[in-house]
Amino acid sequence: MTTAPKDADRVIIFDTTLRDGEQSPGATMTFEEKLEVTDVLVEMGVDVIEAGFPIASEGDFESVLEISKRAKDSVICGLARAHFKDIDRCAEAIKPARRGRIHTFIGTSPLHRKYQMQLDEEAVFERVVASVTRARSYTDDVEWSAMDATRTEPDYLCRCVEAAIKAGATTINIPDTVGYATPEEYGALIKMLRERVPNADKVIFSTHCHDDLGLAVANSLAGVANGARQIECTINGLGERAGNAALEEVVMAIRTRKDVLPYSTGIDTTMLMRASKLVSAVSAFPVQYNKAIVGRNAFAHESGIHQDGMLKNAQTFEIMTPESVGVKATSLVMGKHSGRHAFREKLKDLGYQLGENALEDAFMRFKALADRKKNVYDEDIEALVDDEVAHADD
Numbered sequence: 001m002t003t004a005p006k007d008a009d010r011v012i013i014f015d016t017t018l019r020d021g022e023q024s025p026g027a028t029m030t031f032e033e034k035l036e037v038t039d040v041l042v043e044m045g046v047d048v049i050e051a052g053f054p055i056a057s058e059g060d061f062e063s064v065l066e067i068s069k070r071a072k073d074s075v076i077c078g079l080a081r082a083h084f085k086d087i088d089r090c091a092e093a094i095k096p097a098r099r100g101r102i103h104t105f106i107g108t109s110p111l112h113r114k115y116q117m118q119l120d121e122e123a124v125f126e127r128v129v130a131s132v133t134r135a136r137s138y139t140d141d142v143e144w145s146a147m148d149a150t151r152t153e154p155d156y157l158c159r160c161v162e163a164a165i166k167a168g169a170t171t172i173n174i175p176d177t178v179g180y181a182t183p184e185e186y187g188a189l190i191k192m193l194r195e196r197v198p199n200a201d202k203v204i205f206s207t208h209c210h211d212d213l214g215l216a217v218a219n220s221l222a223g224v225a226n227g228a229r230q231i232e233c234t235i236n237g238l239g240e241r242a243g244n245a246a247l248e249e250v251v252m253a254i255r256t257r258k259d260v261l262p263y264s265t266g267i268d269t270t271m272l273m274r275a276s277k278l279v280s281a282v283s284a285f286p287v288q289y290n291k292a293i294v295g296r297n298a299f300a301h302e303s304g305i306h307q308d309g310m311l312k313n314a315q316t317f318e319i320m321t322p323e324s325v326g327v328k329a330t331s332l333v334m335g336k337h338s339g340r341h342a343f344r345e346k347l348k349d350l351g352y353q354l355g356e357n358a359l360e361d362a363f364m365r366f367k368a369l370a371d372r373k374k375n376v377y378d379e380d381i382e383a384l385v386d387d388e389v390a391h392a393d394d
């Protein structure tokens, strides 16, 4: 089985909101909530859904099983450590899937080998071969991850990747588990692996970047520029510590900057806002106001210069349309930085038609109010104008 789309520039979107995302402290979702998120991910066109870690708990097993029965249009993936009991449990959970994937991983860096597992290089290497071989006995869609790949000795990483491919892995994932890499380093790592490892062209290379230094999206895109064709990401960038690469950001970067990122995804971007709101609600993780793409302020403008530009031509201050990510419209937020042009438009929207003098008076009073008040709402402006009109009648 192959999950690789035919087009060489098509990037597979692997969503791990339900696995790595749910591992954020406090982001636990109920069974029903996971199904709700799954339905949105499928409808949005996510290629691979990492539905959970079946050995982790009975609940995780049950949700991966149910998602495998329910979501027939995406590949359903379960995570497993390099232990046969993990892999066997994962295989059971993904069995009903039309297309099921086992994702098995092991720490390859010296730190992980020594402190996490107390295993030497050879012992880890043997586990790579054994785990991928075991997973392949259940499905021909096997992903192997070198946890902490970016802090692993390059020669040893090449050896492990080569062994995983030989044992039957079809996707090779290169996690920047602790968000340590820079885009140049991460891109170079993918390039080096693709050049040095035999049969690298027979598999899909995948990025899995954490955001500890705020570089997860940049690193993922650098990986793609160097030949990776799968990006692992989460809605709202949910995930361990500072989170994972945000799905909405990688997808919109690819869509918006085709000139320098000549790739495509299968995502219906008009569903991004809906997905963001749902994941924020079920995980109880609020989305920061200025978050790229889905933040409340991502399409809001307050300064007079920006509002004036937006009223003349939206491209002056917006590089994508709000509609393209499922936001109804740009919002011109009225505040102390707003100018006359935006104020006049706001009055028109609210149904007022004032003469020039009344408008000027109302604008001055609005400015004075905005200086005192952090947020000026439509009701404030209505009250102010009604008062203005009443005075004019006196």
Ligand code: KIV
Binding pocket: 020, 105, 145, 146, 147, 148, 173, 175, 176, 177, 178, 208, 210
């Ligand atoms: O960050 C990581 O290394 C992971 C692996 C399990 C793929 O989440």
Ligand code: ZN
Binding pocket: 020, 175, 177, 208, 210, 240
């Ligand atoms: Zn991770």
